[in-house]
Amino acid sequence: MTQSMADRKVGVIGLGAMGLGIAKTLRNHGYTVHACDARPGAAADFAKEGGVACATPAEVAAGVDVVVSVVVNAAQTEAVLFGEAGAAAAMRPGSTFVMCSTVDPNWSIALEARLAQLGILYVDGPISGGAAKAASGQMTMMTSATPEAYAAAGHVLDAMAGKVYRLGDKAGAGSKVKIINQLLAGVHIAAAAEAMALGLREGVAADALYEVITHSAGNSWMFENRMAHVLAGDYTPLSAVDIFVKDLGLVLDTARATKFPLPLAATAHQMFMQASTAGYAKEDDSAVIKIFPGITLPEGQSK
Known part of the structure; x- marks a missing residue:
């Protein structure tokens, strides 16, 4: 089935060693990648290679149906979603948030419930493999999510990683x-x-x-x-x-x-x-x- 133009847009928040590799991999798979990073200039540098630079997580979220967050921890993920100019308020109902950080599994379970109240689907999707495998599309994802979330974001997950393990039908198992x-x-x-x-x-x-x-x-x-x-x-x-x-x-x-x-x-x-x-x-x-x-x-x- 041919994906719609909206499906070919994806957001990446966090352009560190892993996030930048993920953004480049998605771009190489034909996605238009909207990206932002807390460091001044990081998104602009990525845009020079064909991405779309955004100033805030909200700006990323406004233009896509799948947002991939690649930040360090739960506190940064909270800021990405619910901080000033956070992504959650800008995400449309039915869109999907993919969380790639290493976090407390109970926190991830609670986040799925919080986002569900906003009509947002959630993928508990920590990653492994290092910067080189992220850049080559060969990293591993340990994911758990509802069938609806997999249906909405599965094409993005498969483009991001060489191995996408689906470990459960709700958040927690991935983490x-x-x-x-x-x-x-x-x-x-x-x-x-x-x-x-x-x-x-x-x-x-x-x-x-x-x-x-x-x-x-x-x-x-x-x-x-x-x-x-x-x-x-x-x-x-x-x-x-x-x-x-x-x-x-x-x-x-x-x-x-x-x-x-x-x-x-x-x-x-x-x-x-x-x-x-x-x-x-x-x-x-x-x-x-x-x-x-x-x-x-x-x-x-x-x-």
């Missing part, structure tokens, strides 16, 4: 699976940093250790990806230390509600907290390795 993914991601990064730090402490050449581990049973995707940043001495944030302070905090909050023990997640959370308070909050999450004493990091990035 639950995402925080479980973040439990593993955070623990794997912390373990990778610990292993590399031990190797450096014992005088093993970092590049040799990396080569061996990435071809051995002890490898993980996070070791291979994040320890490459350490080898390069490049802590430019693709995903910052404070992201895992937040996300592992959500993991622990969820488990605490039912008194479920998560000893590894709790230890990893403390490691990221230590890195954050030591001054590395805004650095790449691989900077968690900087908490280990008595090691000299590659490229002299030891402070």
Whole structure:
């Protein structure tokens, strides 16, 4: 079935590492992408490549039937929807809000109900895969939504991501699976940093250790990806230390509600907290390795 011209318009709010990749992917799939970002000039830069720059979330929402929000957390999502010039007041009944942030699942469930009162459909749709996969359209989406929301926004979801998992017929399941993914991601990064730090402490050449581990049973995707940043001495944030302070905090909050023990997640959370308070909050999450004493990091990035 041929999509209408309205279907070929989509809004993206948040043009950070993932959001910009999503906006470009949708544009490459033939969508007219209306976009805004809190940073001055970000939307205008995207518009130079063929998008439509908007000044506010409300302006984005006024021109489209599907709004994709790619901001950091629940507080920013609240501001996008209900803050000054927020999207919710401008969205037409029957339009769809796709929430891509990592949030408390109970908050996501409540948001679905709030938007339903306004006649707005909702997709609980956290994302994973990093900036490169977002830009290539190969990221993963962990979604849950009503059949009506999937019917309205499914074409956008399929264009955004290589894998769109449909995990339930109401909000909550998508966010639950995402925080479980973040439990593993955070623990794997912390373990990778610990292993590399031990190797450096014992005088093993970092590049040799990396080569061996990435071809051995002890490898993980996070070791291979994040320890490459350490080898390069490049802590430019693709995903910052404070992201895992937040996300592992959500993991622990969820488990605490039912008194479920998560000893590894709790230890990893403390490691990221230590890195954050030591001054590395805004650095790449691989900077968690900087908490280990008595090691000299590659490229002299030891402070």
